[in-house]
Amino acid sequence: MRTFLSALGVAIALISAVFQVHAQKETERFIPIGQSPGVSQKYTSIGEISEVDAARRTVTVAEQAGRRTVKITEKTRIWLDRTKLKQANLSGSFTDLQKGRRVEVKYEDPERPQVADWVKVEIARP
Amino acid sequence: MPAATRVLKPHQSAKLRVAGALLAAAASLAACNSKPPDPQAALIARGREVFFNETFSGNGRTCGTCHREARNFTIDAAFIATLPKNDALFVAEFNPDLKQNFENPRLMREFGLILENLDGFDDLANKFVMRGVPHVLAQRTSVASPQGPRTGWSGDGAPGDGSLRSFATGAVIQHFTKTLNRVAGVDFRLPTDAELDALEAFQLSLGRQADLALPLPLRGTVAKRGQEIFLDNGLGKCNVCHGNAGANLAPGNNANFNTGVEDLPDQPARLTGEKVPRDDGFGRPGDGTFNTPPLVEAADTGPFFHNNAIQTIEGAVAFFNGQAFNNSPSGRFLASTDPNGVGIRLDATQVVAVAAFLRVINGLENIRQSLELLTQSEALGFFDAARAKPLLMRAANETRDATAVLAGAGLHPQAVALLNEARRLAERAADSFFGRRSLTREAIQALERARADLIEGPK
Numbered sequence: 001m002r003t004f005l006s007a008l009g010v011a012i013a014l015i016s017a018v019f020q021v022h023a024q025k026e027t028e029r030f031i032p033i034g035q036s037p038g039v040s041q042k043y044t045s046i047g048e049i050s051e052v053d054a055a056r057r058t059v060t061v062a063e064q065a066g067r068r069t070v071k072i073t074e075k076t077r078i079w080l081d082r083t084k085l086k087q088a089n090l091s092g093s094f095t096d097l098q099k100g101r102r103v104e105v106k107y108e109d110p111e112r113p114q115v116a117d118w119v120k121v122e123i124a125r126p
Numbered sequence: 127m128p129a130a131t132r133v134l135k136p137h138q139s140a141k142l143r144v145a146g147a148l149l150a151a152a153a154s155l156a157a158c159n160s161k162p163p164d165p166q167a168a169l170i171a172r173g174r175e176v177f178f179n180e181t182f183s184g185n186g187r188t189c190g191t192c193h194r195e196a197r198n199f200t201i202d203a204a205f206i207a208t209l210p211k212n213d214a215l216f217v218a219e220f221n222p223d224l225k226q227n228f229e230n231p232r233l234m235r236e237f238g239l240i241l242e243n244l245d246g247f248d249d250l251a252n253k254f255v256m257r258g259v260p261h262v263l264a265q266r267t268s269v270a271s272p273q274g275p276r277t278g279w280s281g282d283g284a285p286g287d288g289s290l291r292s293f294a295t296g297a298v299i300q301h302f303t304k305t306l307n308r309v310a311g312v313d314f315r316l317p318t319d320a321e322l323d324a325l326e327a328f329q330l331s332l333g334r335q336a337d338l339a340l341p342l343p344l345r346g347t348v349a350k351r352g353q354e355i356f357l358d359n360g361l362g363k364c365n366v367c368h369g370n371a372g373a374n375l376a377p378g379n380n381a382n383f384n385t386g387v388e389d390l391p392d393q394p395a396r397l398t399g400e401k402v403p404r405d406d407g408f409g410r411p412g413d414g415t416f417n418t419p420p421l422v423e424a425a426d427t428g429p430f431f432h433n434n435a436i437q438t439i440e441g442a443v444a445f446f447n448g449q450a451f452n453n454s455p456s457g458r459f460l461a462s463t464d465p466n467g468v469g470i471r472l473d474a475t476q477v478v479a480v481a482a483f484l485r486v487i488n489g490l491e492n493i494r495q496s497l498e499l500l501t502q503s504e505a506l507g508f509f510d511a512a513r514a515k516p517l518l519m520r521a522a523n524e525t526r527d528a529t530a531v532l533a534g535a536g537l538h539p540q541a542v543a544l545l546n547e548a549r550r551l552a553e554r555a556a557d558s559f560f561g562r563r564s565l566t567r568e569a570i571q572a573l574e575r576a577r578a579d580l581i582e583g584p585k
Contacts, residue, residue: 023282023284023285023286024244024278024282024283024284024285024288026245026246026410028285028286029247030247031295031310032310032316035310035316036285036286037285037287037291037292037295037319038288038289038292039287040286043287083309086309086311087307088307088309089308089309
């Protein structure tokens, strides 16, 4: 019985380990650039888009610490931050990632920041 | 000679002057006899203030609008029915900008359900879930997991870093907005870092700070058998996922499971014919799993499960006996590891026994909290009645909860009588100036006698 119980406990622990925790991304859309709690400035880059490579689906962000190129995948969420226009934030697409626009990019993995988990693009002019 | 025109003799005047001076001196000494400020206590106090009073420039709601202290930091239909029409909970009923696609007033009033757009805000009319309000007690024991913090019913409730600290930011966006545009700085303001710190400290201070260590030396016959079934990993199997009647597989390992709640037939909200989309749980798209809540606080925080599908604790225990659970991934997994191929199969008396166990441990937790509050109140000075009163009223509420969870199943009538006495004493203490501390001590004694009826051994 003890062996059975131990095996059951290990099995359930293994199953629970499969479930990766992640943050609630839907409300993230409404958080302006630089204000994501526990994330902005720690696991994100904030700066201006200096280069866009549509073929490779990468953008280069010029931030204070230098330049960083990140890949935009199909899973990357892109939001238009229209807070300065006092308008609702919207979902965006790769074409909204334009040179000169201010962005905040969160990395999918802090250890390997080559892939973007989400990108907020500031839309300051109508 | 009438009293109003009586003139005091010199020695009588002198006595009055001395009495007045002594009272004033005592008041001054009480003010001087203060401990140095505790920064953590101050942070928690600030968090309490934000939780119950801060509207974040939104639609008038606060965290406390849904997480009501008087109702164990949750709400249900019975409590909602006592609220006035202009309560901020009902903002969708009187704010024209929130009339559509913000809440479902019928489901809120009838079942205590709140609308959430966990799968996105692009199609408000169709993409939403209806969930009950989870209590926020014992979160110090129930949020942590090796994969990171799990918040909310599906374990993915917080934006940003997903932590309990960040949860309030998401809650403000979802529930506090003035319009469906949800523009920061217009429809609400986001919590500051200091407010998030304070809210986290306050929430973590609520309720149990540690898990129980089962088995407990219970006195009640049925509850004792219920504990045995609970702990039997070949029969009740409850302890496998709810270790020590908490929320964890193991200390610090809170997990998500698909237990088939969404597959229950005749779910109350769906019986109304109102649109209630399927809730797919964790992630987007969801994987069907939901977060494991603690059970010590369960009996007085119903209805149960993420969708308030079950009203009573007995019904919640019986759920694990049924087809929805035993056909679920979790049920089938338990069956696959069982020598007889059984998931969970309890007979009626066994269901009642497990429920009795859960009622008793909830009652014990109510008593513990009440004793804590009464002890804090007793320690306050003679002139601290204003600070003591809210503690005493909260103690009375906790004691009332203990009475309800036990009396609700006819358990421990002697303890119930003592709890009623303790509650009356706490209420009298709250309204008494001179008798406050002695009445508080009597209430403590009544609670301790009630506790001794439920469990053996030292406190």
